[in-house]
Amino acid sequence: MNKPMKLTLTEELPTGKDWVYECKYDGFRGVLSCNKDSITLMSRTGKDLTNRFPEILSWWSYYKKVLQSETPFLLDGEIIISTTAFRTNFEALQQRGRMKNKETIQQAAHTRPATFMAFDLLERKGKDLRHSPLSKRKEELHQLLSSNPGCVQATPVYNSLDDLTELVVSHLAEGIVAKHKNSTYEDGKRNHSWFKWKYWRTVKGAVTAFTPSNGYYELSLYEDGNPIPLGQVKHGFNQEQTSTLQDFFKKHGHTTGHQYQLPPSVCLAVNCLHAKDTELREPMFNAFRFDLTPEDCNSRLKQWDLSNMPEELTFTNLDKPFWEMSDLTKQDLLVYLRMMAPLLLPHLDKKKLTIIRFPDGIHGESFFQKHYPDHSPDVLTRWTEGGESFMICDNWRGVLWLGNQGTIEFHIPFNTVNEEDPNEIVIDLDPASEDDFQDAVFAANWFKHAFDDLNVTSFVKTSGGKGIQIHVPLPSGALRYKETRALTESLSHLLVKQDKERFTTERLKKKRAGRLYIDYVQHAVDKTIIAPYSPRGREHATVACPLFWEEVNESLHPSQFTITTVPHRVATHGCPWAQYEYSRQHQDLSNLLSLVRH
Template sequence: MKIATYNINGVNGRIETLLKWLEMSAPDIVCLQELKCEDKSFPITKIKQAGYHAVWHGQKSWNGVAVLSRKEIKELRNDLPGEDPEFTHSRYLEVFTFEMVVGCIYLPFGNPLPGEKYEYKKRWFSRLVAHANTLIATGLPVILVGDYNVMPTELDTYKPEKYKNDALFRPEIREHFQSLLDQGWTDAIRTLHPDERIYTYWDYLRKAWERNAGLRLDHFLLSTDLAEKLKAGNVDKQVRGWDGASDHAPVWVELAAKPLKKNLKKSGAKRAVKRTSIADFPQAVQDLIHGGAQMPMPEGIRPMKATLVDKPFDEPGWLYEIKWDGYRAVSYIQKHQARIYSRNNLEFTQFDAISDALRVLPFNAILDGEIVALKGDGTSDFGALQNWKNTRKAQLQYYIFDILYLEGHSLLELNLTQRREILEAILPSDDQTLKLSKAYETSGIDFFDAARRLKLEGIIAKRADGYYSSDSRSREWLKIKAKRRQEVVIGGYTRNEGTDKFFSALAIGVYNAEGNLHYIGKVGTGFDAAMQKTLMSKFEKLVTKRCPFETIPDVDEPSQFRPQRLGAKPTWLKPVLVCEIEFAEITRDGKARQASFKGLREDKKPNEVILEVEKDTQSIIQEVNLDHGLSENSTMTSGQELPKTSKNKTLKVSKPLIEGSGETIEKKIDGHNLKFTNLNKFYWPEDKVTKRDMFNYYDAIAPLMLPYLKDRPMSLNRFPGGIHSQSFYQKDVKEIAPDWAHTMPHTNEKGEEKSYLLGEGKATLLWMASLGCIEINPWFSRVTAPDNPDYCVIDLDPDKNTFDQVIQAAQVTRQILSDIGVTGYAKTSGSTGIHIYIPLGAKYTYEQSQLFARLIVRQVNRELPKFTTLERSINKRGGKMYLDFLQNRPGATIAGVYSLRPKPGATVSMPLDWDEVKQGLKMKDFTIFNAIGRLKETGDLFSGVLGTGIDMQEIIRHAQGKFS
């Protein structure tokens, strides 16, 4: 393939020169600059007669650019992102043709220097650099070609000293060009002719062309995959000598059909460095790896998931990646064997091309990424991926974006930037199957715009300093979809009267909060006859007489767009197949409109398929920024004065339990030997809070905390590697509890025999902490009366709410309780909400406690309907604060009073005096740094929670008159 650029300097005046050269050189793609004609005057008829399609963007006086191609052209954009109203000299036209992105560029000279035109040129070049960064991040084949009006090196001018103060040769402009090369672009002509003076422009004056007093101003910048195909290139210098020719000559490059390995070194592309051990890595990378906890390779890691938000954003501290349309895949490489698992730990055995490439890597590692099948244009083809096992026609690539484990070290305690530094070191740069999914600091809005124009799935935004949270839907990974996609469960199919197809449409649904399959409409497009036949072979085994949806839908329901019935008859299927659809919108009655079938999802479990609702981007960003301490409002530190309140039992603190800097120590606590290990491990890395600090906190807080733990079954929420490590719940301690621990045999609702740990003394508390229990989660009831809670809890759980709204809801709750003669006790959750406790004295059942809480929150909702809700389903809350009364049930737990939380900031669930519950209160007012100092002054504000409790019957009788 031959691609050329030609500054024609007036296309209508030089049309015959252009046509003559096109016939002689026969390029496949041509970029033209300086058209100097309006759009309506572009000579499209003659261009077509020469055998070319064309897209152009003209301008009467100054400029204009065009792209000609022997194939059809799809225009992507006709300007760079951003605006600069001061001048309009520059031009940029971006198109898609020959399965590549072509950017046609014209930058002005920028003279006189200094001056406004030069300043404009610098600004425009900056916009180009930013957009180029976005383009190269897509991984698509891209060529940026045209008249840059810059000479990158001394070789690019016949007389460097003459131009040292010219806008074409100024250091700032050359630095902009170099920054493009630093992104990974290849300067094609200089690569092919590294030591030659190649010129593309000669002034009209003083016979410059005849004495070859030229400049190289016209450039081809190629993305890596195109650079690997670079075969030849030069300048058709003779055209400059034709009568009436432009002051530029056409420049061209030729690309081979397949990569030419010999060009890699010339093009400047990085070659893979052979590394067979950690010792081969740069020292900085070695230090990062050794900073991870040493441990055997874990199994069954479920990948971190991204939260769907409604729009792109620009925010410092975030990286942006392409959202690939494929199968999420976690791969385990051990002893030159590779196993690949889906997000639900189902093994992928069909992708042997990926496995073969992975097992060559000389490391034991766990990688996270996406397996995709690529079309010719570089975009992913989910249908081809789904059928790859049968056809094996598509090109498979494994886009790897994270590394979780390497050579005996867990990397979960490292942030994303650090993990990616290791990942870049471990992956070969020239592998055609294993690809690093590129991440860039750029404009998220522009990056999304590029993805949308290029028909990509969307983008992923990730906090650069974020940590990997296994099996969680993190708000530090956000996905913004350019196409609306949804996974759905197939509950049946329909056939219209008179059709000769296997079926007319699929009846689809998603699971709601109650666990019922909810019908959301039909999908009748997106499958050809072959796919229908494949689906029917699966359907035949799943036919059932029972409708799987919660209510039997009218599958032949007319609509405003199709008022007539088609005689559709349903055949119900067992709901075990999951597919993905693309759709226009969810209508008011909850149906997917204009749904199109995209393929089966064998990597998804049906009961996990719910309707994915976009969250408000700005609210999520604000929340994440607060978590990372980026809020404009500062949080309370240990040096600030703490509020003084009542004089309950005070806290006396002696010296810390564990001093010094050793990694391991044994201590006798309550007469029992406890071993404390990994004492220098940062459990809160951002805050430099170690495991030692956690032990010292719980030792100091024990006198106040233990009354709320004694004799209560505990739910162990373990974070063995700190707050960003993979966590898990453990309720049965039969096999791990020490002999001296108190336990409670218990049969849960599923009939499973459990042995719960009981809160007892300080030794039990510190033993839980030694297991990585950052937060302490006691039952609401004690072993002496397991069905009778000591208190009722109302959990104010915000969604898109401000904390001031949480405070307002807490004060309204307090007033309602006060009106019926009840004293409530408030504490921060340590995360985002507030908990309000009502003492019951173990006189009532959990069911009675829940009914009482429901009575209260229903009244709160009546008073604050605009931002509170009783809707349990997150998808149906509409961003409102959930007034959670359902926590009042057997076995349910929330973070206990004085508990640390596994959140950045090392926050504490802290009791509050009601005078403190007002605007200005912040969750991070109470942390591991200042909790002990506060409690020395306030004492225990929560002791009333364990009091005799309310007379519920009398209170409800009194409340009925107030709330009726």
Template sequence: MATSRRSKTSARARLGTYRAKRDFSLTSEPAPEVPALRSEGGPIFVVHKHDATRLHYDLRLEIDGVLVSWAIPKGPSHDPADKRLAVQTEDHPLAYASFEGRIPEGAYGAGDSLLWEEGTFDTVPSGQASEQLARGRLHVVLHGQKLEGGWHLIRTRPVSKKAQWLCFKAKDGTERPGYDVTVEHPESVKSGQSATRGPVRRTRRTTTQRAAPRPARASRSSRAKGKVRTPEALLAKVFPPMLATLAQVEATADADWRFEVKYDGFRAIAALQGGSIALQSRSGNDLSLRFPAIFRALESLGEHEGVVDGEIVALDPKGRSRFQLLGKGVEERFVIFDLLWLDGEDVRALPLEERRARLERLLARVKPPLAIAEQVEGSAKQSLAQARRRGLEGVMAKRVGSPYTPGRGADWLKLKVQANQEVAIVGFTPMANERPELGSLLVAVREGDTWRYAGKVGTGYSTKTRRELRELLTRDVVKKPPVKDAPLVRDALHNEDAFWVKPRYVAQVAFTEWTDDGRLRHPSFQGLRTDKRPEECVREKPRSTPVRATRGPHRRTGTKVRQGKRAAGRTAVARKQTTRASRPVAPVVLTHGERVLFPEKGLTKADVFAYFRDVAPFMVPALEGRPLTLQQWPRGVGEPGFFRQGVQGTPDWLTTVCIHHEARSLPHVVVDRPESLLWLANQSALTLHVWSSRVAHLEAPDWVVFDLDPGPAGTFDDLIQLATSLRRYLERLELTSVPKTSGKRGLHVLVPIAPGHTYEQARAFAHKAFEALAIEHPELATTERSKARRQGRLYLDAEQNAWGKTVVAPYSLRALPHAPVSTPLAWSEVTPRLDPKRFTLDTVRRRLDKVGDLFTPALAGGQMLPSA
């Protein structure tokens, strides 16, 4: 145990050289304090293909809390006789294991760095990495996709403060003399990219060369806040991008819309700054290597500082975008449809039509491969009919007056002519002719924390594609199917079971419709999507209800004073208003980021700020429109914190609502954008408590809350037993429910309900359910309010369902030493094996990548409570 503590203590000190060599406002490499995604299979290893001063391969092994690193100029060899030089470099943080991208010019190590290999490792004998490193003789066994088996690392002598080692293959039966893995497999295991580009050498301009145009001068407010130093940093300010919702024509009935061609390609965001360009996918992957012509074309806009949003497409002979043609040598274009930033100004809050006008002026003189998105005239039905006649995928409907809002919402709608769906590949069948080819793909979509089988995809492949997919997927074969209720799929010729694989790749398929049992009808393969993660593949269900015509979330109306109902001795709502007209959102600047808020884990205010930024796409939809009560710990969780309902001194753009309580009116924060969460993080507001109703209907809750807390005498096993019984009770009433941890010892169960219910109805239903629970488990729980009569049993309190009562927000932090998070669950997780302590600031982001947002059903509404 003492050795473990020393290792953790020294890890931060060992990253001092790494930090000193890098300017993290310039490079997108992770800072030492960035939390890492933890592996469950043992210590990790990675290899980066790094095109810096010269192309080389960086081997990194997880030892004592850091990635110990060696630069191997020629890369690893499978020939034991080939002893290759390995120069030990500075230790890297564990978060570097997932890094891939371009390190910009002017930064240490400038050039492309691809994640060429990843996996786990151990030593021979097992578990001696730290001791072998100290002796200078490592014998490691790698378990990767390209590197499998033993390698030796032997230290020879120190040179210029960097130790020289030799790296060579062990004779263990996995050696392959004459095989060059770097030639056979040059691609990244993360993005699939192979080519790399080293640092750009800028030549001195002679008198005959024309001076490069100077960037447009930033606004005074932009200069006052500090200039953005790199295009990558500029992209970070506006991420994540805005997303559209699949819909039917009927959804456009009650609002004004503009229509554009829907393009079928790769979503891309480009930033221009100081003559430098950044081109990234929706998930933040660098696209400059994959689309070099488009990257170079963006330099024509170099006199501006800006961020544009668009789609990279490949065109067929009729000029229509076709996803399956990308990378096949046909004409490719970057079709730009929105503007997020221009010459020092964040323009996302401007109305759609104003952003479009500025975009048209910006792109007035561009030539292919750059283009502006084509607008389609007419109504939704007319626009879709045009798309059908022209053989297009569909049209995008964008609400007039709407701002650019990160995340998925109803201001952008996808209206499709032909259905397509992103699916995770979970298996394959072989070709029946004994050739090493794929016969069909087995695909699935994500449902909560499980995979739902979606059918076989047998058409749409070339012979070359069938061979490549067979070779690609064979590496990931697993014994058990990853999908629930997996069907028995057999090869008709050999009567063999299908091959199931780990869900690692995403395919796009076209299809006609979904069958009643959740299968794709007539699916056809269109290509792999390297810009999407398998966990993002959820079944798209088109919206049919109209989007309400509003003036946009950033244009709020004035006050309407009305008398509300009485609830629990107070005025329910006497006045409801926003405190000020909304203004464009300024970037939220982190202050005192080094301040430690969780001393036991060493987590700082910067860590909390980064966490809120990353989970904003999941938290904002849950919090939007709901008044908040805050718990703040400005000096850290080891010192006393305080509650706040009313807030003062808020920035002009932050939405607040004034609510009249029993004796006074208080302005409450309302989160309606990611910047609101970042502002709260900068106030050290770790725990957010939300109302069950929204500002627009404060007297009508959106859910019934069941708060289960074992109390000082209860056990967690008792709590699980009660929660399971509550679920059965609700299912008998055909009511869907969503569980989540409280972040401490308890559980919350939410039952989403349709608009129109009152708090009185919600409370009465909760009372009835709790009474049934107390009757079923008289030894465990009671609804008795008197503590003297509870006799140590768990108190079932339905009074949380009252006006003004709050519940801890999903994904909110709690002020305990291990930084726990109130985390939505799947009911399959609510078992005696459940450990709420596992859900922390360090782990929840990786969980979201894996299972997605399990809280979404709590926002669905639509359920009617049974009458008493």
């Protein structure tokens, strides 16, 4: 197998009508060869990865009847495990690459499947396309994979660098690739037709050791005067910087074995793609930071640095306690919102937003706000209706600006501003207390089975409080509010009839007698529900967290999902609602419609 074509690293991507752009995913470069009866997945170095990724074998088993007439074809692309549409989990992919046990690999493929993002088509029907212009190869690639929603997909192409940059920055993705439309494919070569730009995070640490044999400098953070390893850096220094730093080590440091060690004094800024524990991903020296002391370089600064907050916004009072019992501050809220904005924003899109602000944390005064704030910078959208100005939050900077204003909770209606009909059904299951949470688990599964019987796809999340909420995405204009009310009311009463001792639709809390309240009334015009992934203004900083249906069991508890656990959970397991929009567009409502329109 010939080696894949290479990319040239640049700090400034070319622009103009002759260039197209695509996301640079952080994964394994791979070449996928599809023949009539088999497929082979090879790494860029020629290692056979086919058996490491059985989900791609399963894809071929499912689609080969559709694609067999196109064989043999050869795809160049990136193997990734995605966290959002653009951000990937490279560490999880590395773990997959090291797995050798067949059962372990199969389990990982089921719970955290990888995706092959194809960005080039080198052969089709046995014909070599390498000498065809990129634009032609891209056109044929998208024709080939156009109807495929599975784990082999064509990488989206953008004509606007600005549009893609906004997406990459908002998702905290790896970077951008620029390719000349007329470029041919040159195996194993690097030229000026393909460029890559990396979206660096810049972290700071005190340099504490130098190993002459490999040229690596070790960096540390400091917490309460104690060093915490940050990572190593070798590349990015010019000759003068290298000489200066090495001379400083020899003059002020001491040797331990084959290593120079230095009392903390000099701080460096280092570019990287991310930092995990004691390892920096692709570290590159950025600058000496003589304005910082080693004590300035702590874990909270690292947390902030890795978030790449927008420079055009001003953030204040970052150390203000917001959840005192959990020792969480306003900075923790903002970092959570920065990480999760790509998954929160699709649910806020084109919807009038109601927020709950806690300017002094959850133990201070709080208040609702639904009107457009007059002092807002240009990060929110104003929507005027009935002489009132409402706010729509449709970008990550708006989420962060609201967070800086003390916004913890984001509540949304059930329809967009340009439609009168709901674009989702939501049923709120509210148990009498947190101790009765298993009643909500039972009811949630009951509703899932009811929707399954109707051949309708449903999704589930915690409320962030003591309850569970069921969401059913709806295509545009599919149902009227009166029809969704008829459905949810009928189903709710059916469950109550089944077990009147545990469930009720009684609105008055004093009459519920400890039973779980099935709130279908809340699903109505001008009513709102907590948005998926929104934090809650409650103790322990819980989150309204999307779940996998198999998690809704006796082990589930709402306290498991907080602003500190949810980002790691999504990076590790993926977003349970990743197919929410796909389900909306492909929802089969025929059985449901016959039920409500009989």
